[in-house]
Amino acid sequence: MPISEGQNVLVIADNNLGKRKLYLFKVSSKQSYSTFLGNIQGKDILDRNFGESIQLGKGRIYLIEPNLYDIIMYELKRKSQVIYPKDSGYIVSISGIRNGMKVLEAGIGSGFLTIEISRHICPNGKLYAYEIRQDMIEIAKKNLEKTNFTNCVIINNQDVREGVNEKDFDAAFLDMADPWNALNKIHDSLKISSPVIVFVPTVNQIEKLLSNVDINKYVIQEISELIKREWEPRKEAIRPTIRAIGHTGFIILLRTLKAI
Numbered sequence: 262m263p264i265s266e267g268q269n270v271l272v273i274a275d276n277n278l279g280k281r282k283l284y285l286f287k288v289s290s291k292q293s294y295s296t297f298l299g300n301i302q303g304k305d306i307l308d309r310n311f312g313e314s315i316q317l318g319k320g321r322i323y324l325i326e327p328n329l330y331d332i333i334m335y336e337l338k339r340k341s342q343v344i345y346p347k348d349s350g351y352i353v354s355i356s357g358i359r360n361g362m363k364v365l366e367a368g369i370g371s372g373f374l375t376i377e378i379s380r381h382i383c384p385n386g387k388l389y390a391y392e393i394r395q396d397m398i399e400i401a402k403k404n405l406e407k408t409n410f411t412n413c414v415i416i417n418n419q420d421v422r423e424g425v426n427e428k429d430f431d432a433a434f435l436d437m438a439d440p441w442n443a444l445n446k447i448h449d450s451l452k453i454s455s456p457v458i459v460f461v462p463t464v465n466q467i468e469k470l471l472s473n474v475d476i477n478k479y480v481i482q483e484i485s486e487l488i489k490r491e492w493e494p495r496k497e498a499i500r501p502t503i504r505a506i507g508h509t510g511f512i513i514l515l516r517t518l519k520a521i
């Protein structure tokens with residue numbers, strides 16, 4: 262089907278020497294779009310099909326139908342630090358969540374992790390997301406709408422450190438400044454053995470968590486950090502990219518114990 266007015270298109274621009282850049286354009290016949298190869302008019306993209314390419318400057322641009330990964334990386338708004346697929350993919354994997362499960366999240370931030378969780382528990386599951394900032398809730402809601410995951414997410418404008426209203430969670434995800442202050446409060450709402458995954462950007466926070474966790478309520482299963490290194494596929498110089506994301510955060514997996 263031809264690309265239509267207002268549709269999102271992932272444009273991969275490639276100079277045929279291995280330099281490439283990615284863009285996500287909402288295509289309009291009235292707009293011009295700039296790439297490192299030069300400008301392209303919206304009307305020259307419209308009526309083409311996904312999978313086609315167009316000669317532009319000394320290279321080509323490839324027209325790709327965006328998937329959820331592309332939308333997360335190139336379209337969604339960010340007002341907070343967010344958890345990107347590098348970490349969120351692993352986080353949901355170690356949580357063991359699946360369709361139908363009941364899950365807790367705090368805070369929702371820009372909703373990036375919320376979307377990754379929803380992808381696994383929807384349409385039959387429910388995600389209860391706690392967030393203290395109304396402005397963050399607005400951003401997260403917009404991002405959830407763009408990815409069609411609003412139906413199974415219930416957002417509470419509440420401080421998770423005051424406890425949660427629901428019971429029998431299959432998993433919990435904490436991405437907030439002081440997660441150790443939430444652990445005791447949420448314990449009785451979690452099923453025994455359920456995973457609690459904490460994401461923190463600094464070692465100081467890991468230390469604080471370790472010294473504050475109640476060993477009668479939780480056991481630490483794993484602490485990890487994921488490092489992703491991208492490579493440039495230049496014909497005569499295949500090598501890691503010179504600029505890379507240096508650090509995101511640490512992932513701590515705890516399991517819930519039957520409180521003594």
Ligand SMILES: C[S@@+](CC[C@H](N)C(=O)[O-])C[C@H]1O[C@@H](n2cnc3c(N)ncnc32)[C@H](O)[C@@H]1O
Pocket residue numbers: 341342343344345367368369370371372373374375391392393394397419420421422436437438439
């Ligand atoms: C780093 S952001 C979360 C980003 C989110 N994981 C994402 O991927 O977009 C942290 C959020 O936690 C919220 N927060 C901090 N303390 C909280 C608390 N006690 N209860 C609920 N939300 C809290 C903040 O307002 C902020 O929006």
